[in-house]
Amino acid sequence: MRIDVHFTPVGLSAGDLNGRGVVVIDVLRATTTVITALANGAKAVIPAASSEEAVRLTSNLEKDGVLLAGERKSLKIEGFALGNSPREMTPEVVAGKTIVLATTNGTPALVAAQGGDPVLVGAAANITALAKRAREVLEARSELVIICAGRERQFAVEDAYTAGRLVKVVKKGLGKVDLNDSAAAALALTAAYDGWADAFVDSDAARQLDQADLGADVAFCAKPNRFGTVPQYAERRIT
Amino acid sequence: MRIDVHFTPVGLSAGDLNGRGVVVIDVLRATTTVITALANGAKAVIPAASSEEAVRLTSNLEKDGVLLAGERKSLKIEGFALGNSPREMTPEVVAGKTIVLATTNGTPALVAAQGGDPVLVGAAANITALAKRAREVLEARSELVIICAGRERQFAVEDAYTAGRLVKVVKKGLGKVDLNDSAAAALALTAAYDGWADAFVDSDAARQLDQADLGADVAFCAKPNRFGTVPQYAERRIT
Numbered sequence: 313m314r315i316d317v318h319f320t321p322v323g324l325s326a327g328d329l330n331g332r333g334v335v336v337i338d339v340l341r342a343t344t345t346v347i348t349a350l351a352n353g354a355k356a357v358i359p360a361a362s363s364e365e366a367v368r369l370t371s372n373l374e375k376d377g378v379l380l381a382g383e384r385k386s387l388k389i390e391g392f393a394l395g396n397s398p399r400e401m402t403p404e405v406v407a408g409k410t411i412v413l414a415t416t417n418g419t420p421a422l423v424a425a426q427g428g429d430p431v432l433v434g435a436a437a438n439i440t441a442l443a444k445r446a447r448e449v450l451e452a453r454s455e456l457v458i459i460c461a462g463r464e465r466q467f468a469v470e471d472a473y474t475a476g477r478l479v480k481v482v483k484k485g486l487g488k489v490d491l492n493d494s495a496a497a498a499l500a501l502t503a504a505y506d507g508w509a510d511a512f513v514d515s516d517a518a519r520q521l522d523q524a525d526l527g528a529d530v531a532f533c534a535k536p537n538r539f540g541t542v543p544q545y546a547e548r549r550i551t
Numbered sequence: 552m553r554i555d556v557h558f559t560p561v562g563l564s565a566g567d568l569n570g571r572g573v574v575v576i577d578v579l580r581a582t583t584t585v586i587t588a589l590a591n592g593a594k595a596v597i598p599a600a601s602s603e604e605a606v607r608l609t610s611n612l613e614k615d616g617v618l619l620a621g622e623r624k625s626l627k628i629e630g631f632a633l634g635n636s637p638r639e640m641t642p643e644v645v646a647g648k649t650i651v652l653a654t655t656n657g658t659p660a661l662v663a664a665q666g667g668d669p670v671l672v673g674a675a676a677n678i679t680a681l682a683k684r685a686r687e688v689l690e691a692r693s694e695l696v697i698i699c700a701g702r703e704r705q706f707a708v709e710d711a712y713t714a715g716r717l718v719k720v721v722k723k724g725l726g727k728v729d730l731n732d733s734a735a736a737a738l739a740l741t742a743a744y745d746g747w748a749d750a751f752v753d754s755d756a757a758r759q760l761d762q763a764d765l766g767a768d769v770a771f772c773a774k775p776n777r778f779g780t781v782p783q784y785a786e787r788r789i790t
Contacts, residue, residue: 318705322562322704466731497708497711
Protein backbone atom coordinates (compact mmCIF):
# COMPACT_ATOMS: atom_id res chain seq x y z
CA MET A 313 0.00 0.00 0.00
CA ARG A 314 1.11 3.49 -0.79
CA ILE A 315 0.14 7.09 0.00
CA ASP A 316 1.45 9.97 -2.10
CA VAL A 317 1.07 13.59 -1.03
CA HIS A 318 1.59 16.50 -3.42
CA PHE A 319 2.15 19.85 -1.71
CA THR A 320 0.91 21.66 -4.82
CA PRO A 321 -0.82 20.46 -8.00
CA VAL A 322 2.23 21.67 -10.01
CA GLY A 323 3.63 18.94 -12.19
CA LEU A 324 0.50 16.75 -12.17
CA SER A 325 -0.57 16.04 -15.72
CA ALA A 326 -4.10 15.26 -16.84
CA GLY A 327 -3.54 11.52 -17.16
CA ASP A 328 -1.65 11.07 -13.86
CA LEU A 329 -4.75 10.67 -11.73
CA ASN A 330 -7.00 8.66 -14.04
CA GLY A 331 -8.93 6.13 -12.00
CA ARG A 332 -6.88 6.76 -8.83
CA GLY A 333 -8.36 7.66 -5.47
CA VAL A 334 -7.71 11.33 -4.70
CA VAL A 335 -8.28 13.74 -1.80
CA VAL A 336 -8.02 17.49 -2.46
CA ILE A 337 -7.23 19.85 0.44
CA ASP A 338 -7.34 23.65 0.54
CA VAL A 339 -8.24 24.07 4.16
CA LEU A 340 -7.86 27.91 4.13
CA ARG A 341 -10.46 28.19 2.67
CA ALA A 342 -11.86 26.64 -0.52
CA THR A 343 -12.41 23.04 0.54
CA THR A 344 -13.80 24.14 3.93
CA THR A 345 -16.17 26.42 2.01
CA VAL A 346 -17.29 23.58 -0.31
CA ILE A 347 -17.90 21.21 2.61
CA THR A 348 -19.84 23.88 4.53
CA ALA A 349 -21.99 24.80 1.55
CA LEU A 350 -22.97 21.19 0.83
CA ALA A 351 -23.51 20.36 4.50
CA ASN A 352 -25.84 23.37 4.66
CA GLY A 353 -27.99 22.20 1.77
CA ALA A 354 -26.40 23.47 -1.44
CA LYS A 355 -27.34 21.23 -4.39
CA ALA A 356 -23.85 21.25 -5.91
CA VAL A 357 -20.63 23.24 -6.10
CA ILE A 358 -19.00 23.66 -9.50
CA PRO A 359 -15.30 24.58 -9.19
CA ALA A 360 -13.89 26.93 -11.82
CA ALA A 361 -10.23 27.39 -12.66
CA SER A 362 -10.70 31.18 -12.95
CA SER A 363 -13.29 33.89 -12.42
CA GLU A 364 -13.77 34.11 -16.19
CA GLU A 365 -14.49 30.40 -16.36
CA ALA A 366 -16.95 30.78 -13.47
CA VAL A 367 -18.87 33.42 -15.38
CA ARG A 368 -18.85 31.27 -18.53
CA LEU A 369 -20.05 28.19 -16.64
CA THR A 370 -22.83 30.20 -15.02
CA SER A 371 -24.16 31.40 -18.36
CA ASN A 372 -24.91 27.76 -19.26
CA LEU A 373 -26.99 27.16 -16.13
CA GLU A 374 -30.53 28.09 -15.11
CA LYS A 375 -30.15 31.57 -13.66
CA ASP A 376 -32.29 31.50 -10.53
CA GLY A 377 -30.77 28.49 -8.81
CA VAL A 378 -27.17 29.63 -9.26
CA LEU A 379 -24.86 31.67 -7.05
CA LEU A 380 -21.48 32.93 -8.26
CA ALA A 381 -18.86 32.81 -5.51
CA GLY A 382 -15.15 33.38 -5.30
CA GLU A 383 -12.17 35.46 -4.29
CA ARG A 384 -9.07 37.17 -5.60
CA LYS A 385 -6.46 38.12 -2.98
CA SER A 386 -8.87 36.80 -0.32
CA LEU A 387 -11.60 39.31 -1.27
CA LYS A 388 -14.96 38.71 -2.96
CA ILE A 389 -14.79 39.13 -6.73
CA GLU A 390 -16.69 42.21 -7.87
CA GLY A 391 -20.17 41.37 -9.09
CA PHE A 392 -20.18 37.89 -7.51
CA ALA A 393 -22.92 37.04 -5.00
CA LEU A 394 -20.56 35.49 -2.47
CA GLY A 395 -16.87 35.42 -1.55
CA ASN A 396 -14.95 32.32 -0.46
CA SER A 397 -15.78 32.44 3.23
CA PRO A 398 -17.31 29.30 4.73
CA ARG A 399 -19.16 31.64 7.10
CA GLU A 400 -21.18 32.97 4.15
CA MET A 401 -22.44 29.48 3.28
CA THR A 402 -25.39 29.50 5.68
CA PRO A 403 -28.49 27.34 5.06
CA GLU A 404 -30.52 30.50 4.39
CA VAL A 405 -28.19 31.51 1.57
CA VAL A 406 -27.16 28.23 -0.06
CA ALA A 407 -29.97 25.66 0.45
CA GLY A 408 -31.07 24.26 -2.91
CA LYS A 409 -28.58 26.41 -4.85
CA THR A 410 -25.82 25.46 -7.24
CA ILE A 411 -22.68 27.44 -6.41
CA VAL A 412 -20.08 28.18 -9.06
CA LEU A 413 -16.87 28.82 -7.13
CA ALA A 414 -13.60 30.40 -8.36
CA THR A 415 -10.66 30.75 -5.97
CA THR A 416 -6.94 31.39 -6.37
CA ASN A 417 -5.61 27.98 -5.31
CA GLY A 418 -8.36 25.59 -4.25
CA THR A 419 -10.64 25.43 -7.26
CA PRO A 420 -7.75 25.17 -9.77
CA ALA A 421 -6.45 22.24 -7.65
CA LEU A 422 -9.88 20.59 -7.80
CA VAL A 423 -10.04 21.10 -11.56
CA ALA A 424 -6.54 19.59 -11.84
CA ALA A 425 -7.73 16.54 -9.89
CA GLN A 426 -10.38 15.66 -12.47
CA GLY A 427 -9.94 12.12 -13.66
CA GLY A 428 -9.43 10.83 -10.15
CA ASP A 429 -12.04 8.31 -9.03
CA PRO A 430 -13.20 9.19 -6.50
CA VAL A 431 -12.07 12.79 -5.90
CA LEU A 432 -12.89 13.53 -2.25
CA VAL A 433 -12.98 17.04 -0.79
CA GLY A 434 -11.18 17.36 2.54
CA ALA A 435 -10.51 19.78 5.37
CA ALA A 436 -10.39 19.87 9.16
CA ALA A 437 -14.15 20.47 9.01
CA ASN A 438 -14.79 16.87 7.90
CA ILE A 439 -11.54 15.13 8.89
CA THR A 440 -12.98 12.10 10.70
CA ALA A 441 -15.56 11.28 8.03
CA LEU A 442 -12.97 12.01 5.33
CA ALA A 443 -10.42 9.67 6.90
CA LYS A 444 -12.99 6.87 7.01
CA ARG A 445 -13.77 7.26 3.27
CA ALA A 446 -10.09 7.67 2.36
CA ARG A 447 -9.20 4.52 4.30
CA GLU A 448 -11.84 2.57 2.32
CA VAL A 449 -10.31 3.90 -0.90
CA LEU A 450 -6.78 2.97 0.23
CA GLU A 451 -7.84 -0.54 1.19
CA ALA A 452 -9.74 -1.06 -2.06
CA ARG A 453 -7.04 0.37 -4.37
CA SER A 454 -3.85 -0.14 -2.36
CA GLU A 455 -3.02 3.53 -2.94
CA LEU A 456 -4.23 7.01 -2.17
CA VAL A 457 -3.19 10.40 -3.61
CA ILE A 458 -3.57 13.54 -1.49
CA ILE A 459 -3.30 16.85 -3.35
CA CYS A 460 -2.75 20.05 -1.38
CA ALA A 461 -3.75 23.23 -3.18
CA GLY A 462 -0.82 25.14 -1.69
CA ARG A 463 -0.49 28.86 -2.20
CA GLU A 464 0.41 30.40 -5.51
CA ARG A 465 2.18 27.22 -6.62
CA GLN A 466 4.12 27.04 -3.35
CA PHE A 467 3.93 24.91 -0.22
CA ALA A 468 1.25 25.95 2.30
CA VAL A 469 1.76 24.71 5.84
CA GLU A 470 -1.94 24.49 6.75
CA ASP A 471 -2.66 22.15 3.84
CA ALA A 472 0.44 20.05 4.57
CA TYR A 473 -0.54 19.74 8.24
CA THR A 474 -4.06 18.66 7.25
CA ALA A 475 -2.61 16.11 4.83
CA GLY A 476 -0.35 14.84 7.62
CA ARG A 477 -3.28 14.43 10.02
CA LEU A 478 -5.12 12.51 7.31
CA VAL A 479 -2.12 10.25 6.54
CA LYS A 480 -1.72 9.52 10.24
CA VAL A 481 -5.30 8.33 10.72
CA VAL A 482 -5.64 6.57 7.36
CA LYS A 483 -2.54 4.40 7.78
CA LYS A 484 -3.12 3.55 11.45
CA GLY A 485 -2.87 -0.17 12.09
CA LEU A 486 -2.17 -1.03 8.45
CA GLY A 487 1.45 -2.14 8.92
CA LYS A 488 3.86 -1.00 6.22
CA VAL A 489 2.48 1.77 4.00
CA ASP A 490 4.94 3.35 1.55
CA LEU A 491 5.01 7.15 1.68
CA ASN A 492 6.55 9.53 -0.82
CA ASP A 493 8.79 12.32 0.53
CA SER A 494 5.90 14.77 0.90
CA ALA A 495 3.72 12.26 2.75
CA ALA A 496 6.58 11.46 5.15
CA ALA A 497 7.20 15.17 5.75
CA ALA A 498 3.49 15.91 6.22
CA LEU A 499 3.30 13.17 8.81
CA ALA A 500 6.39 14.56 10.57
CA LEU A 501 4.77 18.01 10.64
CA THR A 502 1.84 16.77 12.72
CA ALA A 503 4.23 16.41 15.69
CA ALA A 504 5.45 19.99 15.32
CA TYR A 505 2.17 21.71 16.18
CA ASP A 506 -0.22 21.60 19.08
CA GLY A 507 -3.37 20.99 17.03
CA TRP A 508 -5.17 22.63 14.13
CA ALA A 509 -5.30 26.23 15.32
CA ASP A 510 -1.60 26.20 16.25
CA ALA A 511 -0.67 24.88 12.80
CA PHE A 512 -2.84 27.41 10.97
CA VAL A 513 -2.31 30.61 12.94
CA ASP A 514 1.20 31.54 11.74
CA SER A 515 0.68 30.43 8.14
CA ASP A 516 1.14 32.83 5.26
CA ALA A 517 -2.52 32.25 4.33
CA ALA A 518 -3.75 33.12 7.83
CA ARG A 519 -1.66 36.30 7.82
CA GLN A 520 -3.19 37.34 4.49
CA LEU A 521 -6.72 36.60 5.79
CA ASP A 522 -6.03 38.62 8.95
CA GLN A 523 -4.94 41.56 6.86
CA ALA A 524 -8.17 41.29 4.84
CA ASP A 525 -10.17 41.34 8.11
CA LEU A 526 -11.07 37.68 7.60
CA GLY A 527 -9.30 36.28 10.65
CA ALA A 528 -12.57 34.71 11.81
CA ASP A 529 -12.36 32.39 8.80
CA VAL A 530 -9.10 30.93 10.14
CA ALA A 531 -10.80 30.02 13.41
CA PHE A 532 -13.79 28.59 11.52
CA CYS A 533 -11.56 26.43 9.29
CA ALA A 534 -9.42 25.20 12.21
CA LYS A 535 -12.36 23.62 14.06
CA PRO A 536 -12.38 19.90 13.21
CA ASN A 537 -15.44 17.78 12.49
CA ARG A 538 -18.05 20.45 12.06
CA PHE A 539 -19.67 18.17 9.48
CA GLY A 540 -19.90 14.48 8.54
CA THR A 541 -20.16 15.34 4.83
CA VAL A 542 -17.49 14.06 2.44
CA PRO A 543 -18.17 15.82 -0.86
CA GLN A 544 -17.21 14.04 -4.05
CA TYR A 545 -16.24 15.65 -7.34
CA ALA A 546 -17.44 13.89 -10.48
CA GLU A 547 -18.69 14.99 -13.88
CA ARG A 548 -17.62 18.56 -13.22
CA ARG A 549 -19.66 19.04 -10.07
CA ILE A 550 -19.13 18.45 -6.38
CA THR A 551 -22.07 16.90 -4.53
CA MET B 552 14.69 39.94 9.16
CA ARG B 553 13.21 37.27 6.98
CA ILE B 554 14.12 33.83 5.61
CA ASP B 555 12.17 32.33 2.71
CA VAL B 556 12.55 28.70 1.68
CA HIS B 557 11.31 27.38 -1.66
CA PHE B 558 10.95 23.59 -1.80
CA THR B 559 11.31 23.69 -5.59
CA PRO B 560 12.33 26.44 -8.03
CA VAL B 561 8.84 26.22 -9.60
CA GLY B 562 7.15 29.59 -9.72
CA LEU B 563 10.33 31.65 -9.31
CA SER B 564 10.61 34.13 -12.16
CA ALA B 565 13.83 35.58 -13.51
CA GLY B 566 13.41 38.93 -11.76
CA ASP B 567 12.38 37.54 -8.35
CA LEU B 568 15.91 37.02 -7.09
CA ASN B 569 17.68 40.06 -8.51
CA GLY B 570 20.18 41.31 -5.99
CA ARG B 571 18.89 39.04 -3.20
CA GLY B 572 21.07 36.66 -1.19
CA VAL B 573 20.37 33.08 -2.26
CA VAL B 574 21.44 29.57 -1.21
CA VAL B 575 20.79 26.66 -3.59
CA ILE B 576 20.55 23.11 -2.19
CA ASP B 577 20.44 19.80 -4.06
CA VAL B 578 22.14 17.66 -1.45
CA LEU B 579 21.51 14.37 -3.34
CA ARG B 580 23.68 15.03 -5.31
CA ALA B 581 24.39 18.05 -7.50
CA THR B 582 25.40 20.65 -4.91
CA THR B 583 27.46 18.09 -2.99
CA THR B 584 29.18 17.26 -6.28
CA VAL B 585 29.90 20.93 -7.03
CA ILE B 586 31.32 21.54 -3.56
CA THR B 587 33.48 18.41 -3.75
CA ALA B 588 34.82 19.27 -7.20
CA LEU B 589 35.81 22.80 -6.19
CA ALA B 590 37.27 21.68 -2.85
CA ASN B 591 39.36 19.17 -4.77
CA GLY B 592 40.84 21.79 -7.08
CA ALA B 593 38.47 22.22 -10.02
CA LYS B 594 38.83 25.70 -11.54
CA ALA B 595 35.11 26.21 -12.02
CA VAL B 596 31.81 24.39 -12.45
CA ILE B 597 29.42 25.63 -15.12
CA PRO B 598 25.85 24.45 -14.46
CA ALA B 599 23.71 23.67 -17.49
CA ALA B 600 19.92 23.45 -17.60
CA SER B 601 20.07 20.38 -19.85
CA SER B 602 22.55 17.94 -21.39
CA GLU B 603 22.10 19.69 -24.75
CA GLU B 604 23.02 23.02 -23.17
CA ALA B 605 26.04 21.38 -21.53
CA VAL B 606 27.30 20.20 -24.90
CA ARG B 607 26.68 23.65 -26.41
CA LEU B 608 28.48 25.43 -23.55
CA THR B 609 31.44 23.06 -23.87
CA SER B 610 31.88 23.81 -27.56
CA ASN B 611 32.62 27.44 -26.62
CA LEU B 612 35.39 26.50 -24.20
CA GLU B 613 39.01 25.44 -24.64
CA LYS B 614 38.77 21.69 -25.14
CA ASP B 615 41.59 20.31 -23.01
CA GLY B 616 40.68 21.93 -19.70
CA VAL B 617 37.02 20.92 -19.82
CA LEU B 618 35.15 17.90 -18.48
CA LEU B 619 31.52 17.20 -19.34
CA ALA B 620 29.64 15.73 -16.38
CA GLY B 621 26.05 14.89 -15.63
CA GLU B 622 23.25 12.40 -15.15
CA ARG B 623 19.83 11.40 -16.38
CA LYS B 624 17.84 9.09 -14.09
CA SER B 625 20.89 9.03 -11.78
CA LEU B 626 23.17 7.51 -14.46
CA LYS B 627 26.07 9.12 -16.33
CA ILE B 628 24.99 10.65 -19.63
CA GLU B 629 26.37 8.72 -22.59
CA GLY B 630 29.52 10.29 -23.98
CA PHE B 631 30.12 12.47 -20.92
CA ALA B 632 33.43 12.11 -19.04
CA LEU B 633 31.81 12.01 -15.60
CA GLY B 634 28.47 11.37 -13.96
CA ASN B 635 27.03 13.34 -11.05
CA SER B 636 28.70 11.43 -8.23
CA PRO B 637 30.73 13.47 -5.74
CA ARG B 638 32.95 10.38 -5.38
CA GLU B 639 34.12 10.87 -8.97
CA MET B 640 35.36 14.40 -8.23
CA THR B 641 38.79 13.36 -6.93
CA PRO B 642 41.78 15.74 -7.06
CA GLU B 643 43.39 13.47 -9.70
CA VAL B 644 40.42 13.90 -12.01
CA VAL B 645 39.25 17.47 -11.46
CA ALA B 646 42.25 19.61 -10.38
CA GLY B 647 42.63 22.58 -12.71
CA LYS B 648 39.62 21.55 -14.82
CA THR B 649 36.45 23.41 -15.72
CA ILE B 650 33.47 21.07 -15.30
CA VAL B 651 30.28 21.59 -17.28
CA LEU B 652 27.56 19.85 -15.26
CA ALA B 653 24.01 18.90 -16.32
CA THR B 654 21.69 17.19 -13.83
CA THR B 655 17.95 16.61 -13.62
CA ASN B 656 17.12 18.91 -10.72
CA GLY B 657 20.19 20.61 -9.26
CA THR B 658 21.71 22.43 -12.19
CA PRO B 659 18.34 23.73 -13.48
CA ALA B 660 17.76 25.09 -9.94
CA LEU B 661 21.16 26.81 -10.03
CA VAL B 662 20.42 28.28 -13.44
CA ALA B 663 17.04 29.50 -12.10
CA ALA B 664 18.85 31.22 -9.22
CA GLN B 665 20.87 33.44 -11.53
CA GLY B 666 20.39 37.07 -10.63
CA GLY B 667 20.80 36.37 -6.94
CA ASP B 668 23.75 38.13 -5.33
CA PRO B 669 25.40 36.16 -3.96
CA VAL B 670 24.23 32.70 -5.02
CA LEU B 671 25.81 30.27 -2.55
CA VAL B 672 26.02 26.52 -3.13
CA GLY B 673 25.03 24.45 -0.10
CA ALA B 674 24.90 20.89 1.18
CA ALA B 675 25.65 18.89 4.30
CA ALA B 676 29.23 18.69 3.01
CA ASN B 677 29.81 22.39 3.75
CA ILE B 678 26.99 23.17 6.21
CA THR B 679 29.01 24.96 8.91
CA ALA B 680 30.96 27.19 6.51
CA LEU B 681 27.77 27.76 4.51
CA ALA B 682 25.80 28.80 7.59
CA LYS B 683 28.50 31.33 8.49
CA ARG B 684 28.37 32.94 5.03
CA ALA B 685 24.56 32.80 4.90
CA ARG B 686 24.35 34.48 8.30
CA GLU B 687 26.55 37.32 7.05
CA VAL B 688 24.24 37.72 4.04
CA LEU B 689 21.13 37.71 6.27
CA GLU B 690 22.61 40.31 8.59
CA ALA B 691 23.73 42.53 5.71
CA ARG B 692 20.52 42.29 3.69
CA SER B 693 17.91 41.50 6.36
CA GLU B 694 16.74 38.60 4.22
CA LEU B 695 17.86 35.27 2.82
CA VAL B 696 16.30 33.03 0.16
CA ILE B 697 16.96 29.27 0.25
CA ILE B 698 16.06 27.36 -2.91
CA CYS B 699 15.77 23.58 -2.77
CA ALA B 700 16.12 21.81 -6.10
CA GLY B 701 13.51 19.22 -5.15
CA ARG B 702 12.82 16.28 -7.38
CA GLU B 703 11.07 16.55 -10.70
CA ARG B 704 9.31 19.73 -9.60
CA GLN B 705 8.20 18.11 -6.35
CA PHE B 706 9.24 18.36 -2.71
CA ALA B 707 12.36 16.37 -1.76
CA VAL B 708 12.77 15.62 1.93
CA GLU B 709 16.60 15.59 1.94
CA ASP B 710 16.75 19.13 0.54
CA ALA B 711 14.05 20.35 2.92
CA TYR B 712 15.88 18.83 5.89
CA THR B 713 19.14 20.49 4.81
CA ALA B 714 17.32 23.81 4.42
CA GLY B 715 15.87 23.35 7.90
CA ARG B 716 19.29 22.67 9.42
CA LEU B 717 20.58 25.81 7.71
CA VAL B 718 17.64 27.94 8.91
CA LYS B 719 18.15 26.68 12.45
CA VAL B 720 21.81 27.69 12.61
CA VAL B 721 21.46 30.93 10.64
CA LYS B 722 18.69 32.40 12.81
CA LYS B 723 20.17 31.30 16.14
CA GLY B 724 20.29 34.17 18.62
CA LEU B 725 18.84 36.71 16.20
CA GLY B 726 15.50 37.19 17.97
CA LYS B 727 12.48 37.43 15.70
CA VAL B 728 13.11 36.23 12.16
CA ASP B 729 10.05 35.96 9.88
CA LEU B 730 9.78 32.62 8.10
CA ASN B 731 7.55 31.73 5.19
CA ASP B 732 5.51 28.50 5.41
CA SER B 733 8.24 26.41 3.80
CA ALA B 734 10.95 27.76 6.10
CA ALA B 735 8.79 27.04 9.17
CA ALA B 736 8.08 23.51 7.94
CA ALA B 737 11.75 22.87 7.08
CA LEU B 738 12.71 23.94 10.59
CA ALA B 739 10.02 21.64 12.07
CA LEU B 740 11.40 18.75 10.00
CA THR B 741 14.80 18.96 11.68
CA ALA B 742 13.20 17.61 14.88
CA ALA B 743 11.69 14.62 13.04
CA TYR B 744 14.98 12.94 12.13
CA ASP B 745 17.98 11.74 14.04
CA GLY B 746 20.59 13.50 11.93
CA TRP B 747 21.58 13.66 8.27
CA ALA B 748 21.73 9.97 7.41
CA ASP B 749 18.37 9.28 9.05
CA ALA B 750 16.75 12.11 7.07
CA PHE B 751 18.26 10.99 3.77
CA VAL B 752 17.98 7.21 3.90
CA ASP B 753 14.25 6.79 3.25
CA SER B 754 13.99 9.61 0.71
CA ASP B 755 12.72 8.96 -2.79
CA ALA B 756 16.10 10.16 -4.14
CA ALA B 757 18.04 7.72 -1.95
CA ARG B 758 15.84 4.86 -3.08
CA GLN B 759 16.46 5.75 -6.71
CA LEU B 760 20.23 5.95 -6.09
CA ASP B 761 20.17 2.57 -4.32
CA GLN B 762 18.44 1.04 -7.31
CA ALA B 763 21.12 2.49 -9.58
CA ASP B 764 23.82 0.96 -7.36
CA LEU B 765 24.82 4.42 -6.15
CA GLY B 766 23.89 3.96 -2.50
CA ALA B 767 27.44 4.93 -1.49
CA ASP B 768 26.68 8.43 -2.77
CA VAL B 769 23.92 8.80 -0.17
CA ALA B 770 26.39 8.02 2.62
CA PHE B 771 28.95 10.42 1.08
CA CYS B 772 26.39 13.25 0.83
CA ALA B 773 25.08 12.68 4.37
CA LYS B 774 28.44 13.31 6.03
CA PRO B 775 28.52 16.94 7.20
CA ASN B 776 31.45 19.33 6.95
CA ARG B 777 33.73 17.42 4.65
CA PHE B 778 34.85 20.81 3.30
CA GLY B 779 35.07 24.46 4.32
CA THR B 780 34.41 25.62 0.75
CA VAL B 781 31.33 27.76 0.02
CA PRO B 782 31.12 27.94 -3.77
CA GLN B 783 29.56 31.04 -5.29
CA TYR B 784 27.75 31.25 -8.64
CA ALA B 785 28.29 34.43 -10.62
CA GLU B 786 28.64 35.30 -14.28
CA ARG B 787 27.53 31.81 -15.29
CA ARG B 788 30.21 29.95 -13.39
CA ILE B 789 30.60 28.55 -9.90
CA THR B 790 33.97 29.14 -8.24
